[in-house]
Amino acid sequence: MLDREPYADLPDLPSFTLTSEDLTDGGPLHPDQCSGIMGAGGRDVSPQLSWSGAPEGTKSYVVTMFDPDAPTPSGFWHWCLSNIPADVTSLERGAASNPPAGAVKHRNDGGTDEYIGAAPPPGHGPHRYVVCVTAVGEETIEVDESASPAAVNFQLFSHGIARACLTGVHER
Template identity: 45%
Template structure:
């Protein structure tokens, strides 16, 4: 019988974490859940001629103990076998609750870093899928238990992702679409 209180405590901790993480949300005045992205956010390259402007994003309800945030934009539908990383930003201060439109080019808060995307360089790269079914673009803000991720300047998106999952307190997701 002594195992029952331990199990109850563990389940309480899991459901408390789930409830806290469930309050964490991501929104945008520029993109809407499940809706197509505007041309101003589309890549200017690879045959596309969009504005390549990162959308404005806002989040709230971060879990207790959050010491920093990270943001990723990922296309799970890219025909690569491993998806496509469009934007990786980390070491965002815990006091931050939003990024303005075009933050990738206009500048991020002091100390924030942009990781190398699958375009081969840091910074936002908008959607530009091949013709066919629309692709999903998963915007995720991660609440982290560390102030900074100790990563080299040329860290790949996969390496950043590994560190994000190692330090995650919760995440909030907004998924938009683009394509024909």
Template identity: 45%
Template sequence: MPAQDSFAISSNATPDGSEVAPQQLVASLGGENLSPDLSWSGAPEGTRSFAVTCYDPDAPTGSGFWHWVAWDIPATTTSLPLGVARDDATLLQAANDFGNAGYDGPEPPPGAPHRYQFSVHALPVESLGVAADSPHIAARFAIFTQQLASATLTARYQVVD
């Protein structure tokens, strides 16, 4: 993947390097289970759509945990609002590792902090050609094998015993 120093992502609710905002957490942790607002700029030439992912590489699964995989976001879009609805018709959203379509927030086990990587991926196609009811691995494969560039912000969250 070519370097894209100008491609950037930000969030007012959950800035890079911050703790995940309370509203992004699942209800069992006192949250509202809302996806954070995300804004991006500087996508490379040739971008025809975007995808958004949220991944916890620290989950004790051996393969991390996918909280959100969304794609077919039009190239004219440069932000997503706080709390993207699970049935938002402007993008496709796979079932996450909780088994729900759309975003579900952090719910780590007690112990060490977990990192939550929110990424925007610039894609050279208008559509990945992956159906929303496909397993998220199909969308992720299409995203990661085609992306022109990606931008990531990382937030953390920890449940203390």
């Protein structure tokens, strides 16, 4: 496993509460959140998420899932939704396929705009899957569906006002 934190270079932001019926921080991923598309025996179902306590001034949210331990110099983006309206404070299981009105789905590193589950290479050791909800101080960030998750996160450098994360672990 690589020894790098996925958000170490971003400015410190206040936190808020993020919970999930499907993820336990530091715990193993459920098979639903693992990949079938990439042959890991899963179902590629995005996890249920709920959040509360975002700061005053929150006008939208961005949700991402990132594997900093993928065997690439840039990790692997599994999921990215931007411009989620501020009155949305939860996503149902599978919401990646049917996001809230106004939200923008972005292409993951597997080439789809859906959620792609965990699929670390066999024998590569445990990988961390960091799911973050970032509170944004703008109703929309200037990205469209063609923007990569990295480009979305670049926008969060200037517009993110708080961040809450849960990290699941998976290995094959």
